[in-house]
Amino acid sequence: MTDATIIVFSISRIYHKNIANQHYEDPESIFMQHKKLVRVAKTGQFICLLLIAILPSLNFNKPEIYIFLGVTAVAAFAGEEYINWISKAPYKSALDILRDALFKNIPADEMFHHRATLFKANRRETKLKFFCRSGTQYQRNVQSFQINNDSEMQNEGIAGQAWFKDTILNYFDLPEIPSEWRDDDEKCKEYAMESHLPLRKAKQLKVKARSIAATPIRNLDGKKWGVLVVDSRNPDDFLDESGNKDLIESIAATIGKLL
Numbered sequence: 001m002t003d004a005t006i007i008v009f010s011i012s013r014i015y016h017k018n019i020a021n022q023h024y025e026d027p028e029s030i031f032m033q034h035k036k037l038v039r040v041a042k043t044g045q046f047i048c049l050l051l052i053a054i055l056p057s058l059n060f061n062k063p064e065i066y067i068f069l070g071v072t073a074v075a076a077f078a079g080e081e082y083i084n085w086i087s088k089a090p091y092k093s094a095l096d097i098l099r100d101a102l103f104k105n106i107p108a109d110e111m112f113h114h115r116a117t118l119f120k121a122n123r124r125e126t127k128l129k130f131f132c133r134s135g136t137q138y139q140r141n142v143q144s145f146q147i148n149n150d151s152e153m154q155n156e157g158i159a160g161q162a163w164f165k166d167t168i169l170n171y172f173d174l175p176e177i178p179s180e181w182r183d184d185d186e187k188c189k190e191y192a193m194e195s196h197l198p199l200r201k202a203k204q205l206k207v208k209a210r211s212i213a214a215t216p217i218r219n220l221d222g223k224k225w226g227v228l229v230v231d232s233r234n235p236d237d238f239l240d241e242s243g244n245k246d247l248i249e250s251i252a253a254t255i256g257k258l259l
Helices: 003-020 027-058 063-102 106-111 157-165 186-194 198-203 245-259
Strands: 114-121 127-133 169-171 211-218 223-231
Touching: 027 063, 063 114, 063 127, 063 223, 063 245, 106 114, 127 157, 157 169, 157 186, 157 211, 157 223, 186 198, 211 245, 223 245
Parallel strands: none
Antiparallel strands: 114 127, 114 223, 169 211, 211 223
16 A cells, blocks of 8 residues: 555545544535534624624713623634634645655654645635645744735745646745845845745745645636645655655545535
């Protein structure tokens, strides 16, 4: 049994276990329930905050009502965060398994140097937005990448290029940049150019990866949904090892079946 087969099987087990824990409902039904619950939570937050803003102008002076509205808004926000976390759990497990398989010889205290990330296209297919990531680090304020199905040059990052070209892309030995970014530094300019990013976006990256692979994700209808990106601070080609390219493509296909 190949590594790809074993890992795809592992992801399938995680996914179906997640489904089983939710009363054996089908994936589409669970997804729609999550969407409805998130919508309810967002609406609750909006109404509470709107009332908190409007009531003072109506000379409404009951502190207990303001406290109730504030607590309700916070509870709705916490509920939304929890629902989002639950709905992404199978995908995050898949990313953790993929990262650990690709970088299996890396010490545990260096594993955060290597990441697997899912980006989802927005409805208008103009941006790839962060969906979830392996590990626990670098989970907030992740940059979005511009995409454009009619202009190759307007697709940002290697993720955007993989989206436009609709195939797996592999970049390695990207330039090593100085410890402090400078827009006029030749290495920084070279890094931005080879990463297909404007200087300002390359500068804002929390991690300047030295090797990056990206492949598009398609849902069950065959429609492009987003992009799977694996990156490393190591400049070596991590797809050079036998089976790793097949592994990423297998995981991408499996994630597509979970959508």
